[in-house]
Amino acid sequence: MILGFDNLDKDMTARCLMTYIMAVLEAVKPSAKADVFMSGGGSPKHLILASRLNEITAIETDYPFRLANQGIALNLELVLKEIAPIMTIQDPLVFADKLEEIYPDDRVDIKSIDAPLMSSCDCYCCKNYSQAYLSHLMEVKELNALILIAIHNAT
Ligand SMILES: [Zn+2]
Numbered sequence: 001m002i003l004g005f006d007n008l009d010k011d012m013t014a015r016c017l018m019t020y021i022m023a024v025l026e027a028v029k030p031s032a033k034a035d036v037f038m039s040g041g042g043s044p045k046h047l048i049l050a051s052r053l054n055e056i057t058a059i060e061t062d063y064p065f066r067l068a069n070q071g072i073a074l075n076l077e078l079v080l081k082e083i084a085p086i087m088t089i090q091d092p093l094v095f096a097d098k099l100e101e102i103y104p105d106d107r108v109d110i111k112s113i114d115a116p117l118m119s120s121c122d123c124y125c126c127k128n129y130s131q132a133y134l135s136h137l138m139e140v141k142e143l144n145a146l147i148l149i150a151i152h153n154a155t
Contacts, residue, residue, distance in 0.1 A: 018049050018096035025055050044079045044106045045099060052092055064153030068146050071138050073108040073117045074153045110135050123155035124148075 012020070025036065038050050039060040046063075050056045064074060086098040108117050112135045116126035125134075125148040137145030 014045055014049060014096040014100040015093060017046060018052075018092050021050065021053060021056075022092065025053060044074070044076065048079075048083060048099065049092075049096060052095060065150050067107070068150035068153050071110070071146065071149065073110060073134075073149045074106055075108040075118060076106070077118050077120055079106050110138070112136075117149075117152050121152065121155065123152045125152040125155075 035057040036055055037058050038056055043063055047059060050059055082102055086095060089095040089098060110131050112132045114130045114132055117131060118126055129148055134145055134148060
């Protein structure tokens, strides 16, 4: 059985989203072996919450590409650093509440510096181009800027 849930409200709070996901999973559990696909939403908050529930098979989202189209790069280093202290919380609803309280900024402020978007990122963009170069591409409205940022965001 394949179950997908779509049209997640992008402004849905962490607790509401987790409650919704848990209700869906509870509904399909009797049939066991259900593949659960999550689509829609897809912000780092949504992905973190979904990753806490092992029953979700796949997550589909256009979030990294929507951000890239606006010239915005994701910064998952900050997200992971900020949520590290709460990762040991077992209760998913308590975890969702805590995530709501500390939700970090997940975007890189692209500067004119000779450094990659994220120093720890292994993507093609971060390995080969600096923020200064990306900033220049953005200023001259070069399409490659959006493509490189999309590569980073999706990696
Ligand atoms: Zn990268």
